[in-house]
Amino acid sequence: MASIGIYGRLGRMGQAIAAVIPELGATLAGGADAGENPEAIARKADVLVDFSAAVAVDAHLDAALATGTPILIGTTGLTHAQHARIDAAAQQIPVLQTGNTSLGIALLSRLVREAAGRLGADWDVEIVETHHRMKVDAPSGTALMLGEAAAAGMGVAMADVGVLGRAGLVGARAAGTIGFAAVRGGRVVGDHQVIFAGEGERIELGHRADDRAIFARGAVKAAQWLVTQAPGRYGMDAVLGL
Known part of the structure; x- marks a missing residue:
């Protein structure tokens, strides 16, 4: 039973993910929002999901790398530099980056x-x-x-x-x-x-x-899959075995 930590816990997606975690056989490790220490939640979680803001993604990647925690990044609006950072991080930890978790x-x-x-x-x-x-x-x-x-x-x-x-x-x-x-x-x-x-x-x-819950369920299923993977950069197609 994977424990999931949420960056952007108080946002729309963060709340939706927290709501569906119990029905999908996972547990909520907690969350972190702006102004809170991202590494603290990374140390408690088996896997992290990030639906915060693009400006916060670098700090969340740093926390995931410091703790060796797999991370799913669903935050959009990332820069080319941030994609390069994800590529580098994926050499050390499993990273799933996607613009949509459906x-x-x-x-x-x-x-x-x-x-x-x-x-x-x-x-x-x-x-x-x-x-x-x-x-x-x-x-x-x-x-x-x-x-x-x-x-x-x-x-x-x-x-x-x-x-x-x-x-x-x-x-x-x-x-x-x-x-x-x-x-x-x-x-x-x-x-x-x-x-x-x-x-x-x-x-x-x-x-x-029609329902934001489809993204939340997809994110939780992807996080549960990610926690079992080797370091690398993945997309949602890998979760479906495509």
């Missing part, structure tokens, strides 16, 4: 990669995401993750082909790019749609989250 999104990512690889450059790829009015980053971490999956299928780097927004007289769509559109409003938990548009036909792959 098992459905993990499967969708694999389907997007497969579709992008098989359809080829003649098909335009557009990603549309919708979230509640309080979300602070755009595109969402999940949308970027789906973009990375499409780029991998196409055999290109997302940094080279991603178009994160359009405004004004931008001209015709450039071939081979991956477009993003972000919608914000109401209390939408999270909708993601990946559109493959060809000549005279479209394929649309999507996922709708």
Whole structure:
């Protein structure tokens, strides 16, 4: 029975994770929020989950490394430097980093990669995401993750082909790019749609989250899986054995 420590315990996801931990056969080791010592909770937990803020991730990685504790990072809006730090940390401890802990999104990512690889450059790829009015980053971490999956299928780097927004007289769509559109409003938990548009036909792959608990359950299941793994950097697809 794994004991789980939560960074961002008082946030939406932190509270949701704490609520589902007992039903999934784990225990809550406690949590830490802004201004609290992250290493203290790391010493109590078998595995850590981080749904705090990007500015706090470095300190949480340091705590996980100091105690040798596996960590799942679900916080979005990370910088390239932070991804590099995760790569380095993963040489010493198990780290699962993801923009979305839904098992459905993990499967969708694999389907997007497969579709992008098989359809080829003649098909335009557009990603549309919708979230509640309080979300602070755009595109969402999940949308970027789906973009990375499409780029991998196409055999290109997302940094080279991603178009994160359009405004004004931008001209015709450039071939081979991956477009993003972000919608914000109401209390939408999270909708993601990946559109493959060809000549005279479209394929649309999507996922709708109606309850934040799906992310919490996915995070707990991923944390339970992570605690048994060797050092390395993992994604949610590994939890599903994909």
